[in-house]
Amino acid sequence: xxxxxxxxxxxxxxxxxxxxxxxxxxxxxxxxxxxxxxxxxxxxxxxxxxxxxxxxxxxxxxxxxxxxxxxxxxxxxxxxxxxxxxxxxxxxxxxxxxxxxxxxxxxxxxxxxxxxxxxxxxxxxxxxxxxxxxxxxxxxxxxxxxxxxxxxxxxxxxxxxxxxxxxxxxxxxxxxxxxxxxxxxxxxxxxxxxxxxxxxxxxxxxxxxxxxxxxxxxxxxxxxxxxxxxxxxxxxxxxxxxxxxxxxxxxxxxxxx
Amino acid sequence: xxxxxxxxxxxxxxxxxxxxxxxxxxxxxxxxxxxxxxxxxxxxxxxxxxxxxxxxxxxxxxxxxxxxxxxxxxxxxxxxxxxxxxxxxxxxxxxxxxxxxxxxxxxxxxxxxxxxxxxxxxxxxxxxxxxxxxxxxxxxxxxxxxxxxxxxxxxxxxxxxxxxxxxxxxxxxxxxxxxxxxxxxxxxxxxxxxxxxxxxxxxxxxxxxxxxxxxxxxxxxxxxxxxxxxxxxxxxxxxxxxxxxxxxxxxxxxxxxxxxxxxxxxxxxxxxxxxxxxxxxxxxxxxxxxxxxxxxxxxxxxxxxxxxxxxxxxxxxxxxxxxxxxxxxxxxxxxxxxxxxxxxxxxxxxxxxxxxxxxxxxxxxxxxxxxxxxxxxxxxxxxxxxxxxxxxxxxxxxxxxxxx
Numbered sequence: 001x002x003x004x005x006x007x008x009x010x011x012x013x014x015x016x017x018x019x020x021x022x023x024x025x026x027x028x029x030x031x032x033x034x035x036x037x038x039x040x041x042x043x044x045x046x047x048x049x050x051x052x053x054x055x056x057x058x059x060x061x062x063x064x065x066x067x068x069x070x071x072x073x074x075x076x077x078x079x080x081x082x083x084x085x086x087x088x089x090x091x092x093x094x095x096x097x098x099x100x101x102x103x104x105x106x107x108x109x110x111x112x113x114x115x116x117x118x119x120x121x122x123x124x125x126x127x128x129x130x131x132x133x134x135x136x137x138x139x140x141x142x143x144x145x146x147x148x149x150x151x152x153x154x155x156x157x158x159x160x161x162x163x164x165x166x167x168x169x170x171x172x173x174x175x176x177x178x179x180x181x182x183x184x185x186x187x188x189x190x191x192x193x194x195x196x197x198x199x200x201x202x203x204x205x206x207x208x209x210x211x212x213x214x215x216x217x218x219x220x221x222x223x224x225x226x227x228x229x230x231x232x233x234x235x236x237x238x239x240x241x242x243x244x245x246x247x248x249x250x251x252x253x254x255x256x257x
Numbered sequence: 258x259x260x261x262x263x264x265x266x267x268x269x270x271x272x273x274x275x276x277x278x279x280x281x282x283x284x285x286x287x288x289x290x291x292x293x294x295x296x297x298x299x300x301x302x303x304x305x306x307x308x309x310x311x312x313x314x315x316x317x318x319x320x321x322x323x324x325x326x327x328x329x330x331x332x333x334x335x336x337x338x339x340x341x342x343x344x345x346x347x348x349x350x351x352x353x354x355x356x357x358x359x360x361x362x363x364x365x366x367x368x369x370x371x372x373x374x375x376x377x378x379x380x381x382x383x384x385x386x387x388x389x390x391x392x393x394x395x396x397x398x399x400x401x402x403x404x405x406x407x408x409x410x411x412x413x414x415x416x417x418x419x420x421x422x423x424x425x426x427x428x429x430x431x432x433x434x435x436x437x438x439x440x441x442x443x444x445x446x447x448x449x450x451x452x453x454x455x456x457x458x459x460x461x462x463x464x465x466x467x468x469x470x471x472x473x474x475x476x477x478x479x480x481x482x483x484x485x486x487x488x489x490x491x492x493x494x495x496x497x498x499x500x501x502x503x504x505x506x507x508x509x510x511x512x513x514x515x516x517x518x519x520x521x522x523x524x525x526x527x528x529x530x531x532x533x534x535x536x537x538x539x540x541x542x543x544x545x546x547x548x549x550x551x552x553x554x555x556x557x558x559x560x561x562x563x564x565x566x567x568x569x570x571x572x573x574x575x576x577x578x579x580x581x582x583x584x585x586x587x588x589x590x591x592x593x594x595x596x597x598x599x600x601x602x603x604x605x606x607x608x609x610x611x612x613x614x615x616x617x618x619x620x621x622x623x624x625x626x627x628x629x630x631x632x633x634x635x636x637x638x639x640x641x642x643x644x645x646x647x648x649x650x651x652x653x654x655x656x657x658x659x660x661x
Contacts, residue, residue, distance in 0.1 A: 104650020
């Protein structure tokens, strides 16, 4: 997991690698959203710290679940549009601030040729991201999947230039990213931190959706749980039990790990 | 996980060519263009001033019109498509008795919401949104369905990703029925300007209906469109049991990434070829068995040629006899919703035994040597149709739809 202030993101934009020795084509990140920059940096950090440097990612997939992606860039773009009109709009805005931007950039940097796509950009993306990851890995067709969560803490709210209310006392949001390397078979993994198990016995008629996943209310709580051990044997995502996270003890129906 | 046969048993759509399956089919097969000059906002200083827009979205049956009118445009569109699909499948009244999932292709919901609000004088972009509930969650709640719901985006390939995920949920037994497709209302001042300044859009402003011309030598970019299509997917066994109508079998899906550039298609056709071959292998269908290809072909100079090369590699000797058309010539490019609407075009081809044309194709580009369907629909049986959709971020996707 990575946490970065705006200044630190500016540095990561110049070099997202955990070590400065590997050169990258840095202009590729010039127009990227801050959440893309930190998401990519988190993937590189995971590769560096978890012995994945020799792994062939070419057939993996990438799923990224950002939170309110593109908000700051849109606020600036709206102001620019008001002053300069249509010709003032950057052609880079849409490609780099839409929901596919993080997964597409990661696939480009890591030369990943499996599927890449984004998940709804709200804090609720945590549960959906894990659900989709379990879906993609269930058949074993993908050798692995990068699942990347990003968000601001607290929520990044652009300053209204027309407002006289100063928000100088507001805390400066930091950007957080969590990158999970998931594989469908535990025997391929040097370390297991999380197991995602699809449940077969879920039926309708339970409580409203997403009511039961509050322990995983944001990226930080999931990252903390992974770092310090899961506080309980099972964390159920969604009251329908489509997916549950377990600790190291394999359940009767193993999923992806 | 069993690889069960998955059928499409319901369709709901709102497109520039109409809001009902019959209207859309009539217009597609008649070769009518939905492209107009944009009048929703001022386009005086936009390089491209045309688009294919959705007009006058009706309130779904069984819904309170005044309540419906208070929702955002994207919410209305999504609810209309989902509601129509469930009605069409015959599952509307029983939807709460089964696990109905929802996979929605949606790329920029908040960006559109914030922009629209800002233009109307609102300040939502400057306000905290901790309680924000995305359209996929609200649609699930409004419909009263109980399965998993997720919004996905692979840019213009989103609809195919949604179909693939929904099929997998059905195969895994997570849902009994799944709504899948995509909705997009991206024709806004910023997106029209952004794509225009990217030099991706046609500037044939004086002749809007001739502007989208995939594979034509005189093409000069794509035309933005908007709308959506949602499908009801279910296992063939359960559809048979209730004697449901069936449009087609979702036979195969494939997806890959270029890993080359966020915007420009890869000069190496192999990733896109891999996606198509993956879909055909998944469907256990040989290239020679394919009767129709609905091409991604957006009417850009680079993209259309790149796709022609991909088709040449995948279909080889069969290509000269394989009809290929791009319905974007009529609908415009619906971006996030494009793949879903083009899957619908394939269902129409299967159902009506007729292939929709590529209109405005008067001077085929010699670098796109395909068996075109220029300007007029071709009547012929279609048992297997293939739909390609590629997107920003390097996404390549393909679905195979077969008569059930």
